Amino acid sequence: MANFPKILMMIGAILLIIGFFMQFIGKLPGDIVFKKGNTTVFFPVVTCIVVSIILSIVFSFIGRFK
Template identity: 80%
Template sequence: MTEFPKILMIIGGTLLLIGFFMQFIGKLPGDLMFKKGNTTVFFPIVTCIVISIVLSIVFSLLGRFK
């Protein structure tokens, strides 16, 4: 039962970080948005690159601890 609080803290911290970064998704310089009439096309190029880098670092760190 001593692992349960630790797991809850890890889940809470992860959700906090995800919520913080979700505020900036789609608002980075380099994300393209085209509007014409009723149509909007959005290409989150820089956002995808940032997410890819962050996930690569996280999975690299997790792989070292196994």
Template identity: 75%
Template sequence: MTEFPKILMILGAVLLAIGFFMQFIGKLPGDILVKRGNFTFFFPVVTCIVISILLTIIFSIFGRFK
């Protein structure tokens, strides 16, 4: 039962980091935004790269504990 509090603290820290990061999604330099008349196209290129790097780091850390 001593592992459960540690898991909750790690999960809380991860959720806090995700919440902080979610404030900046779509606002990074390098994201593509095209507005023409009634048409709007948005593709978050840099945001996708940053999310990919963060998920790679997180999964590699959790993969070591297995």
């Protein structure tokens, strides 16, 4: 129970970071959008790479605290 405040702060920090980056998802250069008529196809290539890098950093920090 002594680690509970640390866990809550870590979860809050992660949610804050995710919320910040959710504003930019789909707007990065390199994301591919095809629009033809009423159909839109979206390939978030660069967004996936950025999210992958961020999650790798976050999980490496979490792994160091255990």
